[in-house]
Amino acid sequence: MDLLGTVEDVVTFCENRGAEAEVSGIKTKEVIVAMERSDIKLCIKQNTTGVGIRTLIGNSMGFASCNSLDERITTETAEKAVSMSRKTPPLPFCTLASPGRLPDVPGLYDPEIQNIDEEDAISIAHNMITAIREDPRVFIDSGELSISVREKAISTSTGISAAEKKSRLSWLLIAIAREKDEVGSFEYEYGCTTKVKEVYAEETARMIAEKAAANLHPQKIESFSGDIILGPGAVVDLIVDPFVSSVNANNVYRGQSVLAQKLTEEVASDVVTIRDHAVLPGDFNASAFDREGTPHQNVTIVENGVLTQFMYDSLAANRENVSPTGNATGTVREIPMIGVTNFVVDETSRALDTIVEEADTGLLITRYSGTAERISGDFSGAVKGAQYIKSGEIQHPVKEAAIAGNIFEILPRITDVSEETLRYPKMVLPYMKIPEMQIIV
Helix, strand or coil, X not given: CCHHXXXXXXXXXXXXXXCEEEEEEEEEEEEEEEEEXXXXXXXXXXXXXXXXXXEEECCEEEEEEECXXXXXXXXXXXXXXXXXXXXCCCCCCCCCCCCCCCCCCCCCCCHHHHHCCHHHHHHHHHHHHHHHCCCCCEEEEEEXXXXXXXXXXXXXXXXXXXXXEEEEEEEEEEEEEEECCEECCCEEEEEEECCHHHCCHHHHHHHHHHHHXXXXXXXXXXXXXXXXXXXXXXXXXXXXXHHHHHCEHHHHHHCCCXXXXXXXXXXXXXXXXXXXXXXXXXXXXXXXXXXXXXXXXXXXXXXXXXXXXXXXXXXXXXXXXXXXXXXXXXXXXXXXXXXXXXXXXXXXXXXXXXXXXXXXXXXXXXXXXXXXXXXXXXXXXXXXXXXXXXXXXXXXXXXXXXXXEEHHHHHHHCCEEEEEEEEECCEEEEEEEEEEEEEEC
């Protein structure tokens, strides 16, 4: 039986025992190549399956999951979820998602992925290693290549019945440069695509080699006030997590968001537009429906600096009498939660080279290592892979520098967003320039 038929049968089983049900299923075929110390260490081929079963009797919820599609095991798991629903106290506003028209998201599945086997995957990984080693000072500390076909399906007592197949090719590299006895700060890069012909793994390898080599021979600087240009990796480390937490409707409801009373107000510079663009055609992170079966959409969270939308799942939307935004996330092994599918900061027409050239004194930062408090937005920590800028030119890598401040105070001060972006799992991010930051050494 196909995946959708399996989850539909489990819903029927739960209904026959007096419970409403939401059943999510997944089936994945995957080849993984692991790299270490510029060598291929492991290649495995694996198949994974599973279902997550959420049941409701009134507002009392049960949940159970299993790693099988076998009928006997799925029905035993469903019985556990139904039994839990009979014992747990009611959860106000708990509901299953309502059906809606699913968007057509082209380009999610490439049939050519069926032609890639373990030998091909090892060849791609080997080519990445070779590309990095074009600079003999740089080596891969660790890395992973994943090539998979993922099928997901969901069925609910409210009438949702949907399935989707995606091809997914992704890779992660962590690289370090060494020259004589000196070792530079490490760099990491992701890459991902849904199309076999669009694999750019070697380009990623050359990019990370260049960044790692640039970290050699860092020099100490004096403390100063100037521009910082956050690379996409630094944006991930510093800004994304606190911001995403602050626009989570559940955190807003609990009073755990500084943006709770800021809807329709300016919370960022007018050069900043932020979306959860879950229906971007052909995108690695795109999908037609969320973890609850709600149709995905292009959710504009911040438009030209103005906060326009919080993120909702069905429970939060039911509680506040609004429409869900398709932001229920999670695996089949967990209860759905609010999160992002494809967090996108819109690029501009400003080139990174131009942004650097216009900086008098500053730092170009590829990574941030420190704290970034989710609720308050306060942060402090060291900058990594930082390059010192003077009179619009990159001078040298920096040793032992730190920054501190508040995320929600610097968002309105962003003066530039680059046209260059990098793609990460669940994110597409540019470079961002923030002036008048205190650099501490």
